[in-house]
Amino acid sequence: MKKEVTAEYMHQLLKKQVFADVDLSRLETMSSDERREFNLAQIDSLIGRTDYCSTIDWFLGQFIEDDGTELDDNPLYDEESVLVEWYLELVSLGSSLRFHHPFDLDIIQPGLAQHAEEPAKDFVITNLALISWLRETSYRRVAAMVARIMIEEEFSRVVAKDDAVQDYYAEHSDTSFLNHHDLSMCNDYISGVLESLETVRVHRQKGQQLGLNDEQMRVTDALWGWVPHDYPSEYVEAAKEIVAAVDKAMPDELVIRSRNGFLKFKNKVFVKMESIVKKHELSVDLMDGYNITVGYLTDWLLRKYDGGRNINEQYI
Amino acid sequence: MMVAGISMNNTFNFARSNSFSHSNKLSYERLLVDADRLFSVDWLIRRLFSEFQSMLPAEAVTDHHLFFYSLRQESERWFVWNMITSHQQSLGEVRAIHQAFPEKEQFFSQLKDERQSLIEDFSKLTISKCWDTLRDDDFTWRDFAHKLFDLNKMRPEDSVRFFMLIDYICVITDVLCGRSNLYYLDATDEDKALLQEYIANEKSAPDLGTISARAELKSFLKEPWFDKYSRDKKKYTAEWRENFIDALLDHEQYGKMIVDDWDFSARNRRDIIKGGIVGCLKLAGVFKDKLSNLGLARTILYPNLAQLPDDKESRKARHKKSNTLSNYIRQGIKQEYYYWVDDYVKKFD
Numbered sequence: 001m002k003k004e005v006t007a008e009y010m011h012q013l014l015k016k017q018v019f020a021d022v023d024l025s026r027l028e029t030m031s032s033d034e035r036r037e038f039n040l041a042q043i044d045s046l047i048g049r050t051d052y053c054s055t056i057d058w059f060l061g062q063f064i065e066d067d068g069t070e071l072d073d074n075p076l077y078d079e080e081s082v083l084v085e086w087y088l089e090l091v092s093l094g095s096s097l098r099f100h101h102p103f104d105l106d107i108i109q110p111g112l113a114q115h116a117e118e119p120a121k122d123f124v125i126t127n128l129a130l131i132s133w134l135r136e137t138s139y140r141r142v143a144a145m146v147a148r149i150m151i152e153e154e155f156s157r158v159v160a161k162d163d164a165v166q167d168y169y170a171e172h173s174d175t176s177f178l179n180h181h182d183l184s185m186c187n188d189y190i191s192g193v194l195e196s197l198e199t200v201r202v203h204r205q206k207g208q209q210l211g212l213n214d215e216q217m218r219v220t221d222a223l224w225g226w227v228p229h230d231y232p233s234e235y236v237e238a239a240k241e242i243v244a245a246v247d248k249a250m251p252d253e254l255v256i257r258s259r260n261g262f263l264k265f266k267n268k269v270f271v272k273m274e275s276i277v278k279k280h281e282l283s284v285d286l287m288d289g290y291n292i293t294v295g296y297l298t299d300w301l302l303r304k305y306d307g308g309r310n311i312n313e314q315y316i
Numbered sequence: 317m318m319v320a321g322i323s324m325n326n327t328f329n330f331a332r333s334n335s336f337s338h339s340n341k342l343s344y345e346r347l348l349v350d351a352d353r354l355f356s357v358d359w360l361i362r363r364l365f366s367e368f369q370s371m372l373p374a375e376a377v378t379d380h381h382l383f384f385y386s387l388r389q390e391s392e393r394w395f396v397w398n399m400i401t402s403h404q405q406s407l408g409e410v411r412a413i414h415q416a417f418p419e420k421e422q423f424f425s426q427l428k429d430e431r432q433s434l435i436e437d438f439s440k441l442t443i444s445k446c447w448d449t450l451r452d453d454d455f456t457w458r459d460f461a462h463k464l465f466d467l468n469k470m471r472p473e474d475s476v477r478f479f480m481l482i483d484y485i486c487v488i489t490d491v492l493c494g495r496s497n498l499y500y501l502d503a504t505d506e507d508k509a510l511l512q513e514y515i516a517n518e519k520s521a522p523d524l525g526t527i528s529a530r531a532e533l534k535s536f537l538k539e540p541w542f543d544k545y546s547r548d549k550k551k552y553t554a555e556w557r558e559n560f561i562d563a564l565l566d567h568e569q570y571g572k573m574i575v576d577d578w579d580f581s582a583r584n585r586r587d588i589i590k591g592g593i594v595g596c597l598k599l600a601g602v603f604k605d606k607l608s609n610l611g612l613a614r615t616i617l618y619p620n621l622a623q624l625p626d627d628k629e630s631r632k633a634r635h636k637k638s639n640t641l642s643n644y645i646r647q648g649i650k651q652e653y654y655y656w657v658d659d660y661v662k663k664f665d
Contacts, residue, residue: 291449299338
């Protein structure tokens with residue numbers, strides 16, 4: 001027979017498993033600043049600890065499901081006390097970090113948030129207050145998780161639009177070996193993320209100063225093969241001509257989009273691109289079976305042909 | 317602790333979108349599938365070595381223009397130097413694998429696994445994206461060197477890793493394709509004898525393409541029409557004609573071109589080559605003056621014209637054929653080897 005879980009049991013369980021050596025009686029007398037620092041310190045140590053499984057996962061698992069909904073059978077939700085309130089504060093901050101969701105940055109330090117209604121807009125490289133906090137704070141594990149949210153948000157802006165930049169991020173913010181116990185790894189990860197975001201920002205700014213629009217910059221990247229580069233003049237000229245030629249060759253909006261239609265469109269356009277590339281003497285082989293430039297340009301054409309939809313591998 | 321670390325890692329990395337683009341995945345697959353070809357860099361090393369030799373004296377000379385020339389080539393020198401110094405540096409690691417797995421099958425499967433993981437690492441480097449654009453001509457490696465040099469300024473550690481990885485992958489590919497003598501270090505005497513025999517056969521084996529082209533062209537020039545129109549029968553003997561064909565087909569540039577043309581074209585297309593050679597000889601002055609192309613073509617095609625039927629249709633067909641050949645003869649002046657033939661004939665005047 002299953003034992004019924006009482007509120008008292010949950011309190012003791014959490015105390016024993018997670019907060020064994022933390023003095024929780026101070027909570028009632030803390031000021032708001034002290035409490036914020038206390039929360040951050042606790043979350044930081046939770047991320048860094050493992051007791052046969054990740055501690056923060058276990059702690060969150062007592063309160064919420066994986067998709068963020070509240071658990072039905074936790075008796076603490078019915079209780080009203082300072083301690084439970086504090087638990088729930090930790091859960092909300094922890095789950096945002098754990099599932100890489102943007103949150104109100106004022107929770108970690110007042111003054112970081114600039115868009116109270118849309119927290120996603122705060123996780124950008126132009127938010128200088130956030131950048132300096134990431135560089136200086138002593139909670140390195142929390143900072144690594146915040147940097148992770150930044151790069152994830154940037155990914156959601158870039159994926160299926162800007163392939164070259166996506167590959168640059170994927171190369172320079174690799175999480176596959178990131179281990180949150182190791183502070184030096186966390187530091188490397190934070191600096192890697194900030195560096196790559198800054199590099200791409202500067203790269204895009206250069207392109208805008210040359211008077212290029214987004215599409216022309218992307219085609220220049222595709223022709224060169226990667227970002228960043230110095231926008232060589234012959235590549236820029238070729239990209240401008242290619243974008244104009246493709247715009248001209250686009251079928252009417254009323255034409256039904258299909259696989260065969262795309263292949264015809266692609267074959268027609270690639271011949272034009274080849275002549276433009278030859279005219280400007282670029283070291284690009286568009287008639288090769290596959291190389292990265294052909295891949296980038298094909299995906300770009302497909303998205304353009306399909307009206308901005310995500311790429312579907314069936315077509316190619 | 318280690319196990320716990322890994323579990324933590326996995327839970328934090330269920331990642332939504334943090335990955336490479338579709339094109340980059342295709343690029344990795346291409347490197348993997350076409351590895352035997354893309355990572356065979358014998359030609360590149362040979363080319364770079366000759367470049368390196370030609371670059372060396374340029375530095376010793378202190379002329380101003382040479383100095384600036386060598387400055388402009390800095391990226392190329394850097395690339396050549398790194399490529400050559402890192403060449404076959406990883407041979408020791410492959411030998412270590414060979415010692416651990418002396419049996420051929422195990423050794424090869426180990427090498428294949430190793431190469432796959434190396435290519436996966438390699439494809440994460442930025443420069444790997446244009447590795448498959450390297451071709452066996454003069455320009456592509458220079459572009460590649462400039463791009464790599466630019467990247468080196470931004471991230472020097474990446475280029476060190478690039479030279480290390482590319483050498484390791486290429487050494488493994490050489491062993492897998494049987495081009496390296498590494499595998500034959502421990503070969504038995506029987507194996508060596510077989511190999512010796514194989515090499516000997518390879519050298520003495522007749523090159524079928526050349527022989528058929530040679531024999532047919534020689535017998536073509538020894539036909540009676542040549543003597544009929546020859547300006548000097550004593551000078552342009554049958555032997556002279558044989559030597560001429562030999563010299564033409566042994567020429568490093570034109571010989572290969574003609575033989576390739578001969579092998580890959582249909583029987584009637586070979587008339588173009590024959591006509592071209594005859595046209596060159598005619599322009600060089602081997603035949604009599606005031607000889608028309610059409611008359612020459614007619615004699616070549618129909619040596620015994622009198623015995624052929626004389627009705628209207630067959631005459632028309634004959635005219636068409638000889639007209640075609642005379643056109644080919646007229647195009648002798650357009651052939652690439654025209655000046656060479658001219659010089660060759662003038663040598664005997």
